Amino acid sequence: MKSKENIEQIACECLLSRARILNRVLTVFYDDELRSYGLKATQLNLLVFVARVGPVRRIDIGKRLHLDPSTLTRNLKIMLTNGWVEERIDGEDGRGSPLQVTVKGRDLLSQIVPSWKKAQDRARTLIGDEGETLLKRLAANKFGFPSGR
Amino acid sequence: MKSKENIEQIACECLLSRARILNRVLTVFYDDELRSYGLKATQLNLLVFVARVGPVRRIDIGKRLHLDPSTLTRNLKIMLTNGWVEERIDGEDGRGSPLQVTVKGRDLLSQIVPSWKKAQDRARTLIGDEGETLLKRLAANKFGFPSGR
DNA sequence: GCCATATAGTTGCATATGCAATATAATGCT
DNA sequence: AGCATTATATTGCATATGCAACTATATGGC
Numbered sequence A, B: 001m002k003s004k005e006n007i008e009q010i011a012c013e014c015l016l017s018r019a020r021i022l023n024r025v026l027t028v029f030y031d032d033e034l035r036s037y038g039l040k041a042t043q044l045n046l047l048v049f050v051a052r053v054g055p056v057r058r059i060d061i062g063k064r065l066h067l068d069p070s071t072l073t074r075n076l077k078i079m080l081t082n083g084w085v086e087e088r089i090d091g092e093d094g095r096g097s098p099l100q101v102t103v104k105g106r107d108l109l110s111q112i113v114p115s116w117k118k119a120q121d122r123a124r125t126l127i128g129d130e131g132e133t134l135l136k137r138l139a140a141n142k143f144g145f146p147s148g149r
Numbered sequence C: 001g002c003c004a005t006a007t008a009g010t011t012g013c014a015t016a017t018g019c020a021a022t023a024t025a026a027t028g029c030t
Numbered sequence D: 001a002g003c004a005t006t007a008t009a010t011t012g013c014a015t016a017t018g019c020a021a022c023t024a025t026a027t028g029g030c
Helices: A002-013 A015-037 A041-053 A058-065 A069-081 A103-143 B002-013 B015-037 B041-053 B058-065 B069-081 B103-143
Strands: A085-087 A099-101 B085-087 B099-101
Touching: A002 B041, A002 B103, A015 A041, A015 A103, A015 B015, A015 B041, A015 B103, A041 A058, A041 A069, A041 A099, A041 A103, A041 B002, A041 B015, A058 A069, A069 A085, A099 A103, A103 B002, A103 B015, A103 B103, B015 B041, B015 B103, B041 B058, B041 B069, B041 B099, B041 B103, B058 B069, B069 B085, B099 B103
Parallel strands: none
Antiparallel strands: A085 A099, B085 B099
């Protein structure tokens, strides 16, 4: 049957299904470690980004992290409520103020470092040196991530 | 400042943030192609799996695809409503019937093949031969995916 | 200064995801 | 058979994600 062949091909080839599983598996590693601090892995990544390049507008975060503006509105609302980030008031553009990390947010980042390292180690073990190298190179070349060395 | 160093380290090293972006970017490729058929990339992966190994219980889908049972309950509900999968009635276990693909679901799979291929090409171009090889090997070795050759 | 257009952000809607608690059914032990 | 334990599935709650439509502001041309 043609049908069976198609299914086999997608099952054996589809890159997205593999990327999505990898994503889910890795997310569990980081979420497990971060749970006691009350932040999710997604929020950590956002917090790190804002802390590093802020003050930064939602639109620019979205461009770099490939996130929809509406997603950012909602994700950042939680982080604003938690006091990890704040809006910079002196914005000249009335269409929204840039975000920056708060002292509380920066403190939290300092605290979670050991937990992040544990999760990072689990991730590294799973994907191997080769996987790590490739993922970093991909992110650096295609997504404008810092290369780290 | 110690704080700045921590932030730099996470930004430059974190594997999860990179995996998540890759996931988002790839998902757009497939969603764009599949939109006109009314199914999301996630649903395609699930449909392919059920078509290939069904009849299969939710719990076993979850183990293979690393999805929470509750996620599957909900995702499959949509696909049941759309008539792409159905519950096998003769189940001996009263705690839920195994899922299997319907004729409608199989037809849909046949139709979307060209679209899937376009998305797959975009994905392959983005991650390169090396990326493809690695992702497939990882999925085969760690997640029990078919190796495809 | 005024209007058309472009840009930034938000809201409504829908799906995706996981944890904790719960419901329900199967299984094992006695 | 009766009960404790285990296994499967679902529901409540919360976050994550993107599209389409909308709001509000900024900008450029006149």
